[in-house]
Amino acid sequence: MLSERATTLQTTNLWLIALGAAVALLVVLVATGTITISQRYISQMMIGVSVAAILVIAAVGLAIIFGVAGVINMAHGQFIMVGAYTAAVVGQLGGNTFVAIPVAFAVVALLGLIVERGIIQWIYDRPLETLLATWGVGIILEVLVKVIFGPELYYVGAPRMLDGGIRLIGRLPYPYYRLFLIGMAILMLAVTFYLVFKTNFGLKVRAVRRNRAMAGSLGINTARIDMLIFMFGSGLAGVAGAVLAPIKSVSTTMGFSYAVDSYMVIVLGGVGNLLGVPTGAFIIGEAETLIATGTNSVIGKLLVFVFIVVAIRIVPRGIFGYQERR
Amino acid sequence: MAIIRRKFLKRSAATLGALAIGGAAPYVFSRNIAKAQESDTIKVGILHSLSGTIAIIETSLHNAELLAIEEINAKGGVLGKKIQPVVEDPQSLVQVFAEKAKKLLLEDRVAAVLGCYTSASRQSVLPVFEEYNGLLLYPTLYEAQECSKNCFYTGAVPNQQLDDFVPWIIETLGRKKFYMIGSNYIYPKETNREVKALLKKFGGEDVGEEYAPLGHTEFSTVINNIAGSGAEVVFSDLVGDSIVAFYKQFKQFGFTAEDLPICTPITTEQETAAMGPENAVGHYTSFNYFQTVDTPENQSFVERYKAKYGKNQVTNAVMEAAYFQTYLLAQAIEKVGSTDTDALIFEGLPGQEFKAPQGPVKIDEKNHHTHLWARIGKAREDGQFDIVWTSKDRIRPDPWVDYLYPNKDCDFTDPKVMERVKKPWREEKNRSGTIDL
Structure with missing residues (x-):
């Protein structure tokens, strides 16, 4: 997507510069002691990074499917749920999270x-119908899992070696598992970047994304690209389920809240550029935790939604908006 | 063609006729549904969701009630008749609860209904029971402040779980500074109001109160807020998925039950199993019943439940209430010798006692709630609870606690109230037994 820079420079750059300037100003002010932030807020900001990481993990699969194949996968939350149940089964068979990750990737892919x-x-060319169809798939998955596993909550533990935490700042230790999640988020993004920008397959993906008809007439099997990308994105959703299960709860209805969070990330970040996912996630994650620190989680969620609505008004295509060539 | 058309006409006429009768039926029976029942069985409605979001817990209530009915029938039934359960599945949908309740009362003409779990479902069916003068037995712990002629509540109300729990935390655990975290809806808010009143009374201190949206599973901020508040104990009224996520993350952020125990009136054996017992160890729950209660009645209840529904099943407080309320109903029918609703409401059920798994329980003579035992459990490594404190006697239910509502009470023996609830439904729509003193 490097070549797209020219078309998206104007809008994207303005926002990036504004954002960067704000962050830089804040850092300078804090460093020089002009304003002091209490330890509580600093530790909260660090926790916010892990919340953002969770959002990235949940959203990256959805983003790549939407970005390339143009399908909004309404069953994304349920794909995550299937990944979590896969982790539960792996756990009962004696495997831990590290074993569950590849298994969940394979199963959900x-x-x-x-x-x-x-x-x-x-139905690729009928967006509304893909919405409805995937929505239906989500419902079917939820009921199927309930039939197979029963309606009770399932238990997935964290690996022993990730117990405990490291003391950084403030009163709370930083849990190793959250550091692991930040690592996972970076890894999932890196793998996706590598796949899209450094491989031959990625070249074709970008070609299809830029101009489907042209890519097709140059001999790229666009249907096959769509299929592989859908598999890859689904697999990432499975990984998300597997790594999030140990800190959250595993139930048949868990998918919904992840789906909502993921859509928010994508709406805010935009799908024109893969950087949209971490940017959107970082803003939402930090905003939610920081607002909730002074007030409470209900108001935190509410204000973030308001913020996103306003943001959509200003940048309808997200921060990394992508101008399609029609 | 002509023949077919004639057939069609005949059929539609028949259908229309049937519809007309069906439509009129509620009018005929509505005033007097309980009198019927000349058959050789006594029908009892079971109204719990077997599908949908709250099916997890409601299926277990359904199972407990069927187990009790099976046992009662094995011992010869009631009044020489067998109890016949009429099962309906309201699918976890509030509006379906009301529909199914109407069906049970008008079509099946059941003697009573055992059912509902959430407050929302109970409130949606209550008008139906009041209009058609039916009888509902409701097994869940709930936020109280309700009183209906047509409903008996066999689960705990807040005063039965809190009045001893809060002073116990302050005096026995020696922890005065409470941080309250709950799900954002009525039950936790009402509970916390009561906790705050008790804190004032017993010299505790409220250092924070926070609510998370229902289904919220990201508690890092809350935990950081708790850490910064100087709390000595966390009082949690979280429900559902949130419980599991909160306990897990609480431990991951380095808190142990020795530093900062979580005390709650909600977390049962089912949740400790789902979060992994290692995340629950040492935290406290206040309930009238735990699977580990040491009474012969409970041992046999747990044994029979596992024998019928599988070895891995866990019993919990709401199930236990569902189980014993079935017995209370059977005894009440035996006592009045009929299934007449008013007879059951005014003579059969009030004062009715039963040796339940938790110990002997009794329905209050006045307010339709149930005298229950109070217990405090400390979570063990196997997901069960060690009972660290048991009340000396049953605790009287008080739907309007005196320290918050000094001028309100619920009394169905008061003549003023009786006058009101005996009026036809159209004149007195709210059949509550509340009196403002």
């Missing part, structure tokens, strides 16, 4: 393949 081949491939 396969699920993605079935959904794509069975349903989505026939």
Whole structure:
């Protein structure tokens, strides 16, 4: 997407410069002691990073499917849920999170393949119908999992070696598991970047994304690219389920809240550039934690939603908006 | 063609006729549904969601009630008749609860209904029970401040879980500074109001109060707020998924029960299993019943439940209430010798006693709630609770606690109230037994 810079420079750059300037000003003010931030807020900001990491983990699969194949996968939350249940099964068979990650990736990628081949491939050009169809898939998955596993909450533990935490600043230790989640978020983004920008496959993906008809007429099998990307994005959702299960709860209805968070990240960040995901996640994660520190979680969530609505008014395509060539 | 058309006409006429009768039926039976029942069984409605979001817990209530009915029938039934359960599944949808309740009362003409779990579902069916003069037995702990002629409440009200719990935390645990965290809806808010009143009374201190949206699973901010508040104990009224996420993250941020115990009137054996017992160890729950209660009645209840529904099943407080309320109903029918609703409401059920798994329980003579035991459990490594304190006697239910509502009470023996609830429904729509003193 490097070549797109020219078209998106104006809007994106303005926002980036504004954001960067604000952060830089804050850092300078704090460093010089002009304003003092209490330790509580600093530790809260660090926790906010882990919240942002969780958002990245949840949203990256959705973003890549939306960005390349143009499908808003309404079953994304349920894909995460299937990943979490996979982790629960792996756990009962004696494996830990590290084992669960590849297994969940494979299981949910396969699920993605079935959904794509069975349903989505026939309706790519009808966005509204893909919305409805994937919504339906989500409901089916929820009921299926409930039939198989029963309605009770499932237990997934964290690996022993990630117990405990490291004392950084403030009263609270920083849990190792949250550091692991930050690492996972970076890893998932890095793998995606590598795949899209450094491989031959990624070149084709970018070509399809830029101009589907042209790419097709140059001999790229666009349907196959769509399928693989759908599988990859689904697999990432599975990984998200597997790594989030140990700190959250595992139930058949867990998908919904992740789906909402992921859509927010994408709406705010934009899908024109993969940087949109971490940017959106970082803003939402930090805003939510910092607002909730002074007030409470209900107001935190509310104000973040208000903020996003306003942001959409200003940058309808997200911070990294992408001007399509039609 | 002509023949077919004639057939069609005949059929539609028949259908229309049936519809007309069906439509009129509620009018015929509405005033007097309980009198019927000349058959050889006594029908009892079971109204718990077997599908949908709250099916997890409601299925277990359904199971406990069916177990009790099976046992009662094995011992010869009631009045020489077998109890016949009529099962309906309201699918966790509030509006379906009301529909199904109406169906049970008008079509099946059940003697009573055992059912509902959430307050929302109870409130949606209550008008139906009041209009058609039915009888509902409700097993869940709830926020109280309600009183209906047609409903008996066999779960705990806040005073039965809190009045001893809060002083116990202050005096026995020696922890005075409370941080309250709850899910954002009525039950936690009402509970915390009562906790705050008790804190004032017993010299505790409220250092923070916070609510998270229902289903919230990200508690890092809350935990940081708690750490900064100087709290000595966390009082949690979180429900559902949030409980599991909160306990897990609480431990991951380095808190142990020795530093900062979580005390709650909600977390049961089911949640400790779902979060992994290592995350619950040492935290406290106040309930009238735990699976580990040491009474012969409980041992046999747990055994029979596991024998019927599987070895891995856990019993919890709401199930236990569902179980014993079935017995209370059977005894009440036996006592008045009929299934007449008013007879059951005014003579059969009030004062009715039963040796429940938690110990002997009794329905209050006046307010339709139930005298229950109070216990405090400390979570163990196997997900069960060690009972560290048990009340000396049953605790009287008080839907309007004196220290918050000094001028309100609920009394169905008061002549003024009786005069009101006996009026036809159209004249007195609210059949509550509340009196303002």
